[in-house]
Amino acid sequence: GQQLNQSPQSMFIQEGEDVSMNCTSSSIFNTWLWYKQEPGEGPVLLIALYKAGELTSNGRLTAQFGITRKDSFLNISASIPSDVGIYFCAGQLNTGTASKLTFGTGTRLQVTL
């Protein structure tokens, strides 16, 4: 099945640094979602984007829905140790129905003190 290209695969950063990751697809999507997953837990929704060009923030997190509808990025500002985890993007073509998500391969974030 299709997977979205997510980069980088992993990041090792120092506390306080800003983080940027992105997701690209060969197909267009109507919705882009960003999730964070910690060990032993399910993915937790961070940000949902519904319009091309949309820029949305959630605390220190900012995400954008690319104008072409084929990409999205997530920025984390001033990283802290609890930001550690795996970040997944997901794209969805149809909304309002039992539509299916296509997931990225994940970006593993490690934060050092």
Next chain:
Amino acid sequence: DAGITQSPRHKVTETGTPVTLRCHQTENHRYMYWYRQDPGHGLRLIHYSYGVKDTDKGEVSDGYSVSRSKTEDFLLTLESATSSQTSVYFCAITGLQGGEQYFGPGTRLTVT
């Protein structure tokens, strides 16, 4: 908290035995999904439901069946478990916006 629980949270079973995983939601949402998560493959859709007794296949449905007799419960059954079905299984529901999905805590299944 999306009001989703999964049971059991961990299970070890032998090859060839039937296994049923349960997803329970308290949000009265119409759409529910089952995913499996494996290293190198990410999250892959097994089956989904768009209402009571209304289900359909996802991309990795072979070897799995589902049932939904009540809005709040979505069951995933492995009729005869195989080692390739060792995985972490997640249930999800669609939120009110219709696009986002919320995930349960997962069930770690090991087939020996």
